[in-house]
Amino acid sequence: MRSHTPARRGVTGLALLTAATALAGLLTAPAQAHGGPRGTLPQECSGTAPVVCHFDVPPGNYHVTAALGGSDAGRTAIEAEGRRALLAETATAPGQLLRRSFTVNVRAVESQPTGEVGSPGLDLRFGGSAPRLAGVRVTPARHVPQILLAGDSTVCDQTLEPYAGWGQELPQMLRRGVAVANYADSGESTVSFLADPLLFDALESEVRRGDLVLIQLAHNDKTTTAEIYRANLTTMAERVRGRGGEPVFVTPLVRRRFQRDGTLDAVAQHVMAANLPVEMRSLAARLDVPVVDLTALTRTLVEELGVEASKDLYLTKVTGDNTHTSVYGATTFARLVRDALREQRLLPERLLR
Numbered sequence: 001m002r003s004h005t006p007a008r009r010g011v012t013g014l015a016l017l018t019a020a021t022a023l024a025g026l027l028t029a030p031a032q033a034h035g036g037p038r039g040t041l042p043q044e045c046s047g048t049a050p051v052v053c054h055f056d057v058p059p060g061n062y063h064v065t066a067a068l069g070g071s072d073a074g075r076t077a078i079e080a081e082g083r084r085a086l087l088a089e090t091a092t093a094p095g096q097l098l099r100r101s102f103t104v105n106v107r108a109v110e111s112q113p114t115g116e117v118g119s120p121g122l123d124l125r126f127g128g129s130a131p132r133l134a135g136v137r138v139t140p141a142r143h144v145p146q147i148l149l150a151g152d153s154t155v156c157d158q159t160l161e162p163y164a165g166w167g168q169e170l171p172q173m174l175r176r177g178v179a180v181a182n183y184a185d186s187g188e189s190t191v192s193f194l195a196d197p198l199l200f201d202a203l204e205s206e207v208r209r210g211d212l213v214l215i216q217l218a219h220n221d222k223t224t225t226a227e228i229y230r231a232n233l234t235t236m237a238e239r240v241r242g243r244g245g246e247p248v249f250v251t252p253l254v255r256r257r258f259q260r261d262g263t264l265d266a267v268a269q270h271v272m273a274a275n276l277p278v279e280m281r282s283l284a285a286r287l288d289v290p291v292v293d294l295t296a297l298t299r300t301l302v303e304e305l306g307v308e309a310s311k312d313l314y315l316t317k318v319t320g321d322n323t324h325t326s327v328y329g330a331t332t333f334a335r336l337v338r339d340a341l342r343e344q345r346l347l348p349e350r351l352l353r
Contacts, residue, residue: 041133050127053136057121059107061141061179064124067134069097074132079125080104082111082157083164084182085172085331089128097134101176103141111157112185113198144179145351148203148245150193150236151184151216153324154253154333158186162318164330166253166337167214173338178351181206189220190232200236209244212346214337216250216294218276219323226274230283237289248346249284251277251295253333256314256322258307264299292340298333 045053055062068076069092078087078100086102106122109115126133147170149155155167167182174180183203185193193199207213215236221229237247257268270276277295284291302310313329315321325333341347 042136045133045136049131050125051131051133053124053126054119055122055124055138057106057138057140060105061144061146062104062106062122063101063139063141063176064104064122065099065101065137065176066124066126067097067099067136068092068126068132069095069134070132071095072132073130075129076126076131076133077128078102079127080171081106081123082159083161083168084157084180085169087172092132102171103144103174103176103179104171105146105179105181107181111159113183113202114185114196115159141179144177146206146208146211147174147178147180147347148207148211148213149180149182149184149216150200150203150213151250152188152219153184153186154219154330155182155184155216156186157182157184158324162315162326163324164327166325166330166334169327169331169334170337172331173334173353174347175351175353178347184216187220188217189224190217190229190236191221191224193217194232194235200239204239204243207240207243207245211243211245212248212341213240213245214248214250214292216252218252218270218280221274221276222272224273224276226279229274229276229279233280233283234287237287246290246346248290248292248341249280250292250337251280253294253298253325254302256302256310256316262306263303269295269299290344290346292337292344294333294336294340297336297340301332301336 044055045051066078068074068090071094073094074092075089077089080086087100092098104122108120122138124136149167151167154165156165157168158164165184167180167184171180183199185199188199233249240247252270254264255268257265259265281291302313311317313325313332315324315326338352342352
């Protein structure tokens with residue numbers, strides 16, 4: 001389930017960004033992100049459709065405030081780093097200015113931790129059908145809570161369209177003040193995620209007291225025994241708690257594999273060498289770890305949609321892929337995760353959109 005990524009770009013020295021041009025100044029003379037000069041946009045931004053901005057900052061978390069709008073009507077969407085969704089396409093009327101704020105996690109290698117796509121600093125992309133950017137400000141966010149993700153290709157920041165992971169779409173459902181650090185990586189099982197220092201070791205080193213660590217690993221544990229699966233999840237949970245974080249088990253989203261009666265088959269529900277969702281749920285009860293039962297939630301949704309309508313959630317119509325999700329599917333599944341975090345009060349309401 002690994003995806004292919006272009007060659008790594010060179011990583012040079014990084015300089016701390018202490019502040020950008022004050023937003024108030026940007027709003028006094030809004031620049032239009034289409035045609036003509038860039039006006040008062042900072043020098044770190046270029047282009048018109050999309051507008052692409054690059055800020056030379058070291059790895060860490062940053063607050064981003066963007067002013068959207070201009071003299072013409074616009075429809076602007078915002079992405080950060082490796083196609084990480086911050087804002088769905090949003091309309092602005094002629095002359096309207098709309099302020100939106102986010103907190104973004106930055107690391108040297110964008111997208112997947114074992115991949116080769118990246119550039120030093122923070123990359124922002126203002127796209128959509130008619131992007132209008134009036135100003136952007138970036139400042140350090142040193143003490144914000146984090147949601148760290150351990151997962152596979154159905155969770156990760158996918159580099160190439162039309163692929164998308166639910167962890168890639170989750171940030172647009174959160175407000176400024178919480179950062180998503182996505183360490184999910186294509187092709188990983190509980191075994192390989194623990195074995196590769198670029199994955200769990202790297203994630204663990206970033207965990208701070210009170211951070212949530214969402215763990216969805218099962219798609220690639222096809223041959224993992226129940227005993228080893230439980231042991232690996234236990235190790236992850238204990239190490240997260242050892243750093244003061246809170247582990248949250250996320251049962252795997254289903255594959256789109258229907259039986260004749262319109263229900264999903266055993267493989268779709270990750271019943272392989274072991275019944276992995278059942279093992280995760282029972283272990284969570286024993287360890288007192290919260291569970292987001294994404295298997296149950298996605299099974300209900302996919303079966304309700306049925307054979308035809310459920311194709312839009314996956315890449316069925318594009319590549320015949322019934323495991324990986326489209327942007328629409330990843331966004332839909334991310335919303336299920338967001339709602340579960342809300343219902344279990346794992347995140348305060350003020351941080352949720």
